[in-house]
Amino acid sequence: MAILSSLPPVIRVPLAGIVTWLAPGLGHILIGDRVRGLILMITITLTFWTGVAVGGVCDTVDPANQKIAFMGQSCAGGHMIIAWAWGASLGRGVDAPHYTRAHWLSAETGVVYAGIAGLLNILVILDVLARADAEPAPQGGRDSKKRTAAQPGVPPS
Amino acid sequence: MTTLLAALFTTPITLSGPQHAIMLAPLCLAVSVVYKAVSAKNLRRLPLDAAVLCATIIGGMYAVGIGLWALYRISVG
Numbered sequence: 001m002a003i004l005s006s007l008p009p010v011i012r013v014p015l016a017g018i019v020t021w022l023a024p025g026l027g028h029i030l031i032g033d034r035v036r037g038l039i040l041m042i043t044i045t046l047t048f049w050t051g052v053a054v055g056g057v058c059d060t061v062d063p064a065n066q067k068i069a070f071m072g073q074s075c076a077g078g079h080m081i082i083a084w085a086w087g088a089s090l091g092r093g094v095d096a097p098h099y100t101r102a103h104w105l106s107a108e109t110g111v112v113y114a115g116i117a118g119l120l121n122i123l124v125i126l127d128v129l130a131r132a133d134a135e136p137a138p139q140g141g142r143d144s145k146k147r148t149a150a151q152p153g154v155p156p157s
Numbered sequence: 158m159t160t161l162l163a164a165l166f167t168t169p170i171t172l173s174g175p176q177h178a179i180m181l182a183p184l185c186l187a188v189s190v191v192y193k194a195v196s197a198k199n200l201r202r203l204p205l206d207a208a209v210l211c212a213t214i215i216g217g218m219y220a221v222g223i224g225l226w227a228l229y230r231i232s233v234g
Binding site: 035036039040043044046047049050052053054055056057058059086090101102103105106107109110112113116117120123124127 | 165166167168169170171172173174177180183184187188190191192194195200203
């Protein structure tokens with residue numbers, strides 16, 4: 001499943017970052033770190049969508065009224081795009097047909113959850129960039145540093 | 158079924174004050190799990206390490222909150 005490992009670093013590293021931005025954890029899975037990738041994917045997805053469930057899709061991802069929080073949320077890439085498009089399709093404003101205004105406490109909680117999920121994805125993107133930049137390993141192992149050290153002639157980092 | 162699932166995200170949940178405070182725990186757990194998953198070399202210790210970090214964050218935040226509240230009560234009288 002280490003699809004990206006066969007690519008040259010100049011393609012592998014940015015591609016891993018873009019893929020991780022779109023779907024948190026997927027970059028780790030594609031470079032062969034499946035368990036870590038799944039843990040990150042499940043955690044960030046649950047955090048983001050818990051925020052949307054608490055605050056409502058219209059109030060949580062709202063670039064017009066929550067500019068600073070939206071910057072954080074936008075780091076969650078694919079999730080933010082889906083939630084933003086969903087909120088836009090329902091319409092924003094009091095007269096919109098499906099609009100249910102969240103209580104301020106719920107709205108704040110939802111915005112913070114989705115924003116933190118986005119900020120956590122920055123950490124995941126930086127990690128996948130470092131791992132993708134490391135020497136690709138032979139089949140099997142999970143820890144890239146151990147695998148690099150095990151290769152003859154390659155000094156451990 | 159799809160409508161019911163969609164309603165989960167389109168209808169906001171109304172939180173009370175104590176519920177708002179309880180919502181701190183899952184958020185801290187998510188931060189702990191992601192931080193430990195990124196930094197840990199061995200993922201077998203992840204549940205324990207994440208639980209310890211989560212408890213530390215929550216305990217620290219409540220300690221700061223109680224400390225500030227006590228300071229406020231002392232200064233106001």
